Amino acid sequence: xxxxxxxxxxxxxxxxxxxxxxxxxxxxxxxxxxxxxxxxxxxxxxxxxxxxxxxxxxxxxxxxxxxxxxxxxxxxxxxxxxxxxxxxxxxxxxxxxxxxxxxxxxxxxxxxxxxxxxxxxxxxxxxxxxxxxxxxxxxxxxxxxxxxxxxxxxxxxxxxxxxxxxxxxxxxxxxxxxxxxxxxxxxxxxxxxxxxxxxxxxxxxxxxxxxxxxxxxxxxxxxxxxxxxxxxxxxxxxxxxxxxxxxxxxxxxxxxxxxxxxxxxxxxxxxxxxxxxxxxxxxxxxxxxxxxxxxx
Amino acid sequence: xxxxxxxxxxxxxxxxxxxxxxxxxxxxxxxxxxxxxxxxxxxxxxxxxxxxxxxxxxxxxxxxxxxxxxxxxxxxxxxxxxxxxxxxxxxxxxxxxxxxxxxxxxxxxxxxxxxxxxxxxxxxxxxxxxxxxxxxxxxxxxxxxxxxxxxxxxxxxxxxxxxxxxxxxxxxxxxxxxxxxxxxxxxxxxxxxxxxxxxxxxxxxxxxxxxxxxxxxxxxxxxxxxxxxxxxxxxxxxxxxxxxxxxxxxxxxxxxxxxxxxxxxxxxxxxxxxxxxxxxxxxxxxxxxxxxxxxx
DNA sequence: TCATCACATTCATTAAAATAGAAAGATTGA
DNA sequence: TCAATCTTTCTATTTTAATGAATGTGATGA
Numbered sequence: 001x002x003x004x005x006x007x008x009x010x011x012x013x014x015x016x017x018x019x020x021x022x023x024x025x026x027x028x029x030x031x032x033x034x035x036x037x038x039x040x041x042x043x044x045x046x047x048x049x050x051x052x053x054x055x056x057x058x059x060x061x062x063x064x065x066x067x068x069x070x071x072x073x074x075x076x077x078x079x080x081x082x083x084x085x086x087x088x089x090x091x092x093x094x095x096x097x098x099x100x101x102x103x104x105x106x107x108x109x110x111x112x113x114x115x116x117x118x119x120x121x122x123x124x125x126x127x128x129x130x131x132x133x134x135x136x137x138x139x140x141x142x143x144x145x146x147x148x149x150x151x152x153x154x155x156x157x158x159x160x161x162x163x164x165x166x167x168x169x170x171x172x173x174x175x176x177x178x179x180x181x182x183x184x185x186x187x188x189x190x191x192x193x194x195x196x197x198x199x200x201x202x203x204x205x206x207x208x209x210x211x212x213x214x215x216x217x218x219x220x221x222x223x224x225x226x227x228x229x230x231x232x233x234x235x236x237x238x239x240x241x242x243x244x245x246x247x248x249x250x251x252x253x254x255x256x257x258x259x260x261x262x263x264x265x266x267x268x269x270x271x272x273x274x275x276x277x278x279x280x281x282x283x284x285x286x287x288x289x290x291x292x293x294x295x296x
Numbered sequence: 297x298x299x300x301x302x303x304x305x306x307x308x309x310x311x312x313x314x315x316x317x318x319x320x321x322x323x324x325x326x327x328x329x330x331x332x333x334x335x336x337x338x339x340x341x342x343x344x345x346x347x348x349x350x351x352x353x354x355x356x357x358x359x360x361x362x363x364x365x366x367x368x369x370x371x372x373x374x375x376x377x378x379x380x381x382x383x384x385x386x387x388x389x390x391x392x393x394x395x396x397x398x399x400x401x402x403x404x405x406x407x408x409x410x411x412x413x414x415x416x417x418x419x420x421x422x423x424x425x426x427x428x429x430x431x432x433x434x435x436x437x438x439x440x441x442x443x444x445x446x447x448x449x450x451x452x453x454x455x456x457x458x459x460x461x462x463x464x465x466x467x468x469x470x471x472x473x474x475x476x477x478x479x480x481x482x483x484x485x486x487x488x489x490x491x492x493x494x495x496x497x498x499x500x501x502x503x504x505x506x507x508x509x510x511x512x513x514x515x516x517x518x519x520x521x522x523x524x525x526x527x528x529x530x531x532x533x534x535x536x537x538x539x540x541x542x543x544x545x546x547x548x549x550x551x552x553x554x555x556x557x558x559x560x561x562x563x564x565x566x567x568x569x570x571x572x573x574x575x576x577x578x579x580x581x582x583x584x585x586x587x588x589x590x591x592x
Numbered sequence: 593t594c595a596t597c598a599c600a601t602t603c604a605t606t607a608a609a610a611t612a613g614a615a616a617g618a619t620t621g622a
Numbered sequence: 623t624c625a626a627t628c629t630t631t632c633t634a635t636t637t638t639a640a641t642g643a644a645t646g647t648g649a650t651g652a
Binding site for chain 1: 300302303305306342343344355356357358359360361362363366367369370371373374375376377378380381436437438573574575
């Protein structure tokens, strides 16, 4: 299989855009003869004429038009690469790759990304996963930022930074009921079952500690690590779910769920974990400027 | 300004994907030393290390990741180019460039393109213009097909073909009125004003000839070459518009306009004008298979 | 009509680059 | 620790690209 010679293609590209061998040669600081020669070897290797020679005019053939379209894509990408590596911001479509803990509130993710949603010049890639995988991808430069509810483990090897984005109170929420006696915390937890985030979340650890001090062992209906699932369960179950209200924002607004008790001294923190980069993503910069409260 | 060496980038691309100099060398039928050398010159020219050398492992740096993403775009385009020129159909996103006479019914255009609308693997480009410009673009391979209501002029130079897509009857349509005496053609045209397509359309020419034979000089309220404009005028005006019913399909269905008289022996023809191509557009082939009735 | 210009092209020569092969240094895995 | 496997370096060689002068060919204008 013959392989494409990209230098030849680049000359062809210049000739097509400049409209002639001579002008292209000037721009490239080469002799016209060199270009003419290379153009012909390209045509021979491709097996198609790229220009019709009408007198001294060069008119693109159909094959030439096709080649030009592809060449445009290629060399535009090449020039953008050079600009990026030279530190110049590029005007073209930008991409932001976001990793998010599977367990994280979707509403929270949405709030963070909202400034970019609907922008046609932005491509958004959101990948879910567990902390270890996401951080690995971050270090491999395959992600620009990881959204999590805990800061990154301090690691001397890599220069990870955790930006504290937000702190949300944590509440016990449950379905609205006709007769709703006031909830007494923590004593009512002896009888009212609960739905809890799993053990590796900070709010769960704090919650357990509070109850242990009070000598209470709660009735756990479910233990879920995915906030989206916890939200669904809260709507279906008789128990109270331990969540930041933002997780069930829509249900609270719609009256399906009600906040029974806001637990003092427990908050859920949201972090954006990034790597110190030499070619910073401009979109990410904008988002962090909007959202960041303090830095760690 | 340093220019990017695309051969070096191609080697880098292979090395990154194969995961090492040795494997890439095998695939490219080159010696590892050659690749290693070229990789280093590339890094030097770019001014950035592309790999971190961890022992004998090559790990992409951030600059390397960026370069790889651009290289992916470039060489994917290159391989697609080779496939296309070799006559192999490519699996990727396809583009169809359509030119349409400004004067043509939008509903007709829509019907023709309907099979492609909503297909996410298809990009549709529709450009309006006058016949001369559109045919020029067709000959320059910048358009795949031109939609028109007349066949292309026979021209020995270029191999243009006109496919007859459809023939529509032509009617006089007007706003619905409470008292609607039966329309008498052509005599009523002495008193009822009309909205007509402009003189360069075939139906206008035929219409004029018919009236001339009958010795009738119609009251022309408007003479418009754009069917979309004619449609709007028909809704606002007291006169009758001379159009193929498809132009005002929605208005007829909704009862805003009514067909007062279908003129016998006048039809509007719709053509797809294409150039005989050596690399036929597959999408266009599908559309023509569906729509074409006869060929000219 | 003919001279002239502007351009593409061809050819032989020179300059630049890419490549192979041998050998060294380094790391991984048994 | 030893062997296998990689990357890398160095130098000689091959391949490829570029030049400059010469050629041919339409277009332009007196």
